[in-house]
Amino acid sequence: MEFYENKQEPEKAVLVAVDTGEYDCDSSLAELEELTMTAGAEVVGFITQKRDKPDNALFLGSGRLEELAEYCENNEIDVVIVDSELTPVQQRNVENAVKVRVIDRTTLILDIFAQRAVSNEGKLQVELAQLKYNLPRLTGQGTKLSRLGGGIGTRGPGETKLESDKRHIRRRIKTLEDELEELEKRRNLARARREKDRVETVVIVGYTNAGKSTLMNTLTQAGVLAQDKLFATLDPTSRALTLPDGRKVMLIDTVGFIRRLPHNLVEAFKSTLEEAVCAKVILNVCDCSDPECAEHLEVTNSLLDELGCKDKPIISVLNKCDLPISENIPRNLPLSVEISAVDGRGLDKLLQTISEVLPPSRARVKMLIPYSDGAAAAALRRDGVIAEEAYREDGLWFDITADVELIDRYKNYCI
Numbered sequence: 219m220e221f222y223e224n225k226q227e228p229e230k231a232v233l234v235a236v237d238t239g240e241y242d243c244d245s246s247l248a249e250l251e252e253l254t255m256t257a258g259a260e261v262v263g264f265i266t267q268k269r270d271k272p273d274n275a276l277f278l279g280s281g282r283l284e285e286l287a288e289y290c291e292n293n294e295i296d297v298v299i300v301d302s303e304l305t306p307v308q309q310r311n312v313e314n315a316v317k318v319r320v321i322d323r324t325t326l327i328l329d330i331f332a333q334r335a336v337s338n339e340g341k342l343q344v345e346l347a348q349l350k351y352n353l354p355r356l357t358g359q360g361t362k363l364s365r366l367g368g369g370i371g372t373r374g375p376g377e378t379k380l381e382s383d384k385r386h387i388r389r390r391i392k393t394l395e396d397e398l399e400e401l402e403k404r405r406n407l408a409r410a411r412r413e414k415d416r417v418e419t420v421v422i423v424g425y426t427n428a429g430k431s432t433l434m435n436t437l438t439q440a441g442v443l444a445q446d447k448l449f450a451t452l453d454p455t456s457r458a459l460t461l462p463d464g465r466k467v468m469l470i471d472t473v474g475f476i477r478r479l480p481h482n483l484v485e486a487f488k489s490t491l492e493e494a495v496c497a498k499v500i501l502n503v504c505d506c507s508d509p510e511c512a513e514h515l516e517v518t519n520s521l522l523d524e525l526g527c528k529d530k531p532i533i534s535v536l537n538k539c540d541l542p543i544s545e546n547i548p549r550n551l552p553l554s555v556e557i558s559a560v561d562g563r564g565l566d567k568l569l570q571t572i573s574e575v576l577p578p579s580r581a582r583v584k585m586l587i588p589y590s591d592g593a594a595a596a597a598l599r600r601d602g603v604i605a606e607e608a609y610r611e612d613g614l615w616f617d618i619t620a621d622v623e624l625i626d627r628y629k630n631y632c633i
Contacts (some may be wrong), residue, residue, distance in 0.1 A: 230294060231259040234286065235301035236272045241477070243301075245510060249477060250301045250323060252427075257330050262293055276315070277308045287316045299326055306355045324351060327476070339401050346394040353387050356380055409496055412468065418579065419468045420459070420572060421494045423522065424503035425514035426474030429537040433503060433559040434471040437569075461573045462566075470497070475518050494522060499531045499576050501568075506536035506556065512548045531575040539563060582619040585631045589613055594628050 231254050237243035243266060251261050267282045276283050277300065290298065297319045298312065304322040313320045321329075328348050335341045412419065422430045438457035459469040472494065494500055500522065504514045515534060522528065534554040536547065540561050555571050557564035582605075587595050595614050598604070602620030609615075625632070 229259040229296040230262050231297045231299050232263040232265060232286070232289060232293070232295050233261060233299050233301060234278070235264075235266045236277065237266055237268045238271055245513075246301055246477065250299065250326075253323075253326055253330065254299055257326055257333070259297065259299075262295070263289060265289065272302065272308070274305075275307060276311050277302075277304060278312075283312065283315050286312075290316045290318050297321060299323070309355065339398070342394055342398055342401070346391065346398065349387050349391050349394070353384065353391070356383050356387070417468050418465070418576060419470055419497045420499045420501065420576075421470045421472060421497035422501045422503055423472055423494055424474060424501075424518050424535070425505070426476050428474065428503045428505045428514065429559045430471055430474065430503045433501075433535070433537065433557070434469065436559050436562060436565065438469055461576070462569055463573045465573070465576070465579065467498075467572075467576070475521050477513075477517055494527050495525055497527075497530065499533065499572055500527060501533050501535050501572075503535045503537050505538050506543050506547050507538045507541035509544050509546050511536070511544050512546050515548065515551075533568070533571055533575065535568060578622060580619055581622055581625055582617070583625055583632050585616045585618060585628065586610070586612065586633050587614045587616065587628070587631050591631075594631065598624070598628065 233247055233250055233254065235243055235247050235250075247264060247266070254261050265278075265282070265286050267278050269279065273279060278286065286298070289295070295316075295318055298316055298321075300312075300320065300322045302322060303324050304312070304320070309320055309322070328344065328351060331344045332348065335344045422434060424430050434455065434457065438459055455471045457469050458466055460466050502515060502518050502522075504511045504518070508514065519532070522532065532553065534551045536543075536554055536556045537559055539556040540558040540563060543556075553571070553575065555564055555568045557568050559565075585598070587598070595616075598616060598618055598620065601624050602616075602618045604616055604618050606617040607615060
């Protein structure tokens with residue numbers, strides 16, 4: 219008896235792009251190549267074309283499309299991956315021309331997210347994004363499965379297979395949105411509980427594969443999956459972290475960002491990204507050995523602005539300083555720390571910086587409370603630490619240390 223190993227060869231892919239000058243085409247293609255390898259395919263070639271804009275029907279020019287079809291036939295290509303979001307018409311026409319499967323950048327990212335999702339919420343978010351993206355791209359299966367087909371016994375009211383598919387997808391989208399809404403309510407309750415318990419949060423954000431999960435593991439021994447792959451982490455992880463001044467904070471790891479992140483994904487993962495909105499401090503982690511580290515920082519900052527985080531303290535964490543540092547690293551950052559999450563270099567300075575920029579949780583003030591507001595005096599005595607108090611003609615005088623939130627509530631009495 220002989221045994222044979224079933225070895226599945228990776229799909230062969232050719233990457234296609236139209237260089238319109240809106241962004242760096244070479245960098246975007248390099249990133250697409252890394253995404254393709256992360257998804258498990260092998261890149262065997264690149265085809266680009268300079269145009270003012272992609273062709274409305276064929277994406278590429280007709281001549282370039284013929285070259286692509288010939289290249290696919292000669293190199294046994296399994297899939298064509300386009301570095302843009304294709305319209306349904308463009309995708310169908312290119313597939314008809316090259317005779318192989320054609321996907322775009324958004325579909326590729328969605329596929330990677332589907333591989334990486336672990337938690338129930340992550341899986342629901344990915345499925346919702348996929349359904350919303352595929353809904354307008356359904357082509358149906360003609361009339362062979364239709365109740366409106368031609369011939370005896372098919373006349374009368376009914377619906378086409380395409381209409382039936384769309385109806386089922388819309389129903390599934392509504393179900394997923396309802397489930398995610400329930401999960402978001404739970405997340406909001408947990409967030410409200412943290413605020414009530416005065417738990418301060420520090421969120422790790424940044425470009426994908428910048429070392430966020432490695433930093434999380436080094437600081438908290440969280441055991442988060444950390445791989446040299448794009449989007450290794452999709453599900454947020456929270457762990458307690460003690461700062462040098464003794465304060466405890468909640469450190470949260472989040473999904474990585476990327477250039478031209480599909481809108482459906484931003485919407486689907488909005489509840490996850492909202493952790494950054496409620497954080498006291500944000501750590502923007504980037505790979506300082508990457509020649510495009512400055513652009514990666516800018517991409518993350520732009521997405522943080524969209525989420526409404528521009529007024530929060532943001533520390534630029536320049537990770538992987540154990541590798542040769544890129545010459546393109548920005549030197550005018552208002553608040554930055556160089557670290558290596560692998561060997562621990564610079565982590566003490568990072569923790570100290572977090573302590574310094576984290577808004578103080580307690581403060582010592584002097585207050586004069588009128589005798590008419592006995593409730594304020596009772597609340598301050600109950601929740602604060604009074605170093606000295608005195609009864610004066612115009613009110614009750616306190617030298618008190620209390621939570622900033624409590625002091626802010628009675629800030630009109632501060633002197």
